[in-house]
Amino acid sequence: AGVDTGARARSAPPRRGTMSTDDDATALRLDRDHVFHSWSAQAHLNPLVIAGGLGSTVWDHAGRRYLDFSSQLVNTNIGHQHPKVVAAIQEQAATLTTVAPATANLTRGRAAEKILSHAPAGFSSVFFTNGGADANENAIRMARLHTGRDKVVSAYRSYHGNTGAAVVATGDWRRVPNEYARAHVHHFGPYLYRSEFWATTPEQESERALHHLERVIQAEGPTSVAAILLETIPGTAGVLVPPPGYLAGVRAIADRYGILLILDEVMAGFGRTGEWFAFDSFDVVPDLITFAKGVNSGYVPAGGVILSEPIATTFDDRVFPGGLTYSGHPLAMGSIVAALDAMADERIVENAAAIGRDVLRPGLAELAEKNPLVGEVRGLGVFWAVELVKDQATREPVDAALMGRIKAGALARGLLPFLADNRVHVVPPCVVTPDEAATGLGLLTEVLAEVA
Numbered sequence: 163a164g165v166d167t168g169a170r171a172r173s174a175p176p177r178r179g180t181m182s183t184d185d186d187a188t189a190l191r192l193d194r195d196h197v198f199h200s201w202s203a204q205a206h207l208n209p210l211v212i213a214g215g216l217g218s219t220v221w222d223h224a225g226r227r228y229l230d231f232s233s234q235l236v237n238t239n240i241g242h243q244h245p246k247v248v249a250a251i252q253e254q255a256a257t258l259t260t261v262a263p264a265t266a267n268l269t270r271g272r273a274a275e276k277i278l279s280h281a282p283a284g285f286s287s288v289f290f291t292n293g294g295a296d297a298n299e300n301a302i303r304m305a306r307l308h309t310g311r312d313k314v315v316s317a318y319r320s321y322h323g324n325t326g327a328a329v330v331a332t333g334d335w336r337r338v339p340n341e342y343a344r345a346h347v348h349h350f351g352p353y354l355y356r357s358e359f360w361a362t363t364p365e366q367e368s369e370r371a372l373h374h375l376e377r378v379i380q381a382e383g384p385t386s387v388a389a390i391l392l393e394t395i396p397g398t399a400g401v402l403v404p405p406p407g408y409l410a411g412v413r414a415i416a417d418r419y420g421i422l423l424i425l426d427e428v429m430a431g432f433g434r435t436g437e438w439f440a441f442d443s444f445d446v447v448p449d450l451i452t453f454a455k456g457v458n459s460g461y462v463p464a465g466g467v468i469l470s471e472p473i474a475t476t477f478d479d480r481v482f483p484g485g486l487t488y489s490g491h492p493l494a495m496g497s498i499v500a501a502l503d504a505m506a507d508e509r510i511v512e513n514a515a516a517i518g519r520d521v522l523r524p525g526l527a528e529l530a531e532k533n534p535l536v537g538e539v540r541g542l543g544v545f546w547a548v549e550l551v552k553d554q555a556t557r558e559p560v561d562a563a564l565m566g567r568i569k570a571g572a573l574a575r576g577l578l579p580f581l582a583d584n585r586v587h588v589v590p591p592c593v594v595t596p597d598e599a600a601t602g603l604g605l606l607t608e609v610l611a612e613v614a
């Protein structure tokens with residue numbers, strides 16, 4: 163679909179002079195001795211060395227290559243080392259590498275304009291942050307100030323980032339160490355495959371979850387709820403594509419009680435689902451949109467909040483009490499402009515849709531049919547989860563030891579997977595070619611057959 167980064171990756175070896183197993187050993191030694199890793203017990207780490215990458219491929223110093231089916235935390239939508247984005251960062255670095263947020267800067271203005279060109283009508287400005295968590299922090303703050311209310315309702319199965327309000331809003335296990343800070347946040351949400359309620363169809367699960375949401379809001383007191391914060395498609399928690407009518411139902415409930423709807427598009431936005439925003443597939447428009455990752459594929463840390471006009475005007479004559487030294491950083495802004503241009507020019511979002519429709523959806527359906535470990539596959543575009551179970555009838559999740567064997571088997575075959583709990587997430591870059599997608603699926607199929 164007009165994307166050539168896969169071909170470049172196949173033809174480009176790692177740079178000469180960088181190929182050395184010694185460098186891999188040094189990287190591992192320095193990492194073990196001096197780098198403190200997130201979400202990990204430090205004594206049990208076994209990290210992969212990544213020294214370089216291009217398109218959908220990464221490699222270590224010795225030249226061992228891996229097809230990147232993780233997109234580095236579901237992030238590199240335009241693939242590794244896109245030449246136009248790298249050049250834009252270099253060009254910006256030669257001109258201006260830092261500037262305070264309160265200044266006017268042409269690159270920042272262009273980045274905001276480009277982001278808004280993909281948002282629905284009625285969105286008028288962009289508040290820049292350094293990543294996804296602080297985007298959600300600030301969106302929650304905006305919602306609280308706009309409504310004069312405190313409470314936030316978010317989903318049980320969600321991840322919104324690892325800072326104060328964002329990790330409290332997060333519904334999955336990551337919030338547990340932060341329970342002490344849970345004031346003013348309440349959880350709900352659908353998940354048909356593991357529904358503990360009476361629902362047996364997606365429509366029933368949608369109805370059940372909406373009913374529960376409305377009861378939560380009524381119990382909390384509707385006039386105390388500032389916002390409903392949702393990932394349009396919860397990603398880390400399992401690519402939980404919302405059931406029919408669900409998001410429209412949430413929007414209707416929010417409107418009924420004067421509550422704002424914040425859609426977290428940090429993982430799902432900017433091409434991953436085969437649309438610019440994931441909510442474009444669901445006929446729903448939020449009040450605030452948070453983004454990061456895919457907006458510039460993480461080449462320079464960046465994120466932000468897209469504000470609809472009524473919320474933006476709240477702050478016309480009133481100070482917004484929030485800001486970050488690196489907000490709207492020139493290198494980040496240059497990379498956003500170039501990344502969004504490349505995505506449009508090279509039809510990268512369309513490529514993600516086509517790969518999902520023509521390769522991943524049918525390939526994963528076949529895998530589900532043939533492999534007894536597969537309980538369910540869910541997703542769209544280049545955003546899929548394969549949920550693995552010991553027994554298809556009881557749906558008991560497979561254990562960590564089996565997931566460890568899957569990881570080892572995939573890496574041994576040159577496939578870098580994204581694993582979460584009992585799931586393999588199939589999340590290659592949006593630029594993945596049909597050949598690469600089919601190759602990766604083939605390798606995954608082999609590994610799962612081996613461990614089944």
Ligand code: PLP
Pocket residue numbers: 235292293294295296298321322323324393397398426427428429430454455465
């Ligand atoms: N929101 C969602 C949906 C995410 O998936 C993530 C990260 O994975 C975040 C927020 C947090 O983003 P960051 O890690 O850039 O702070």
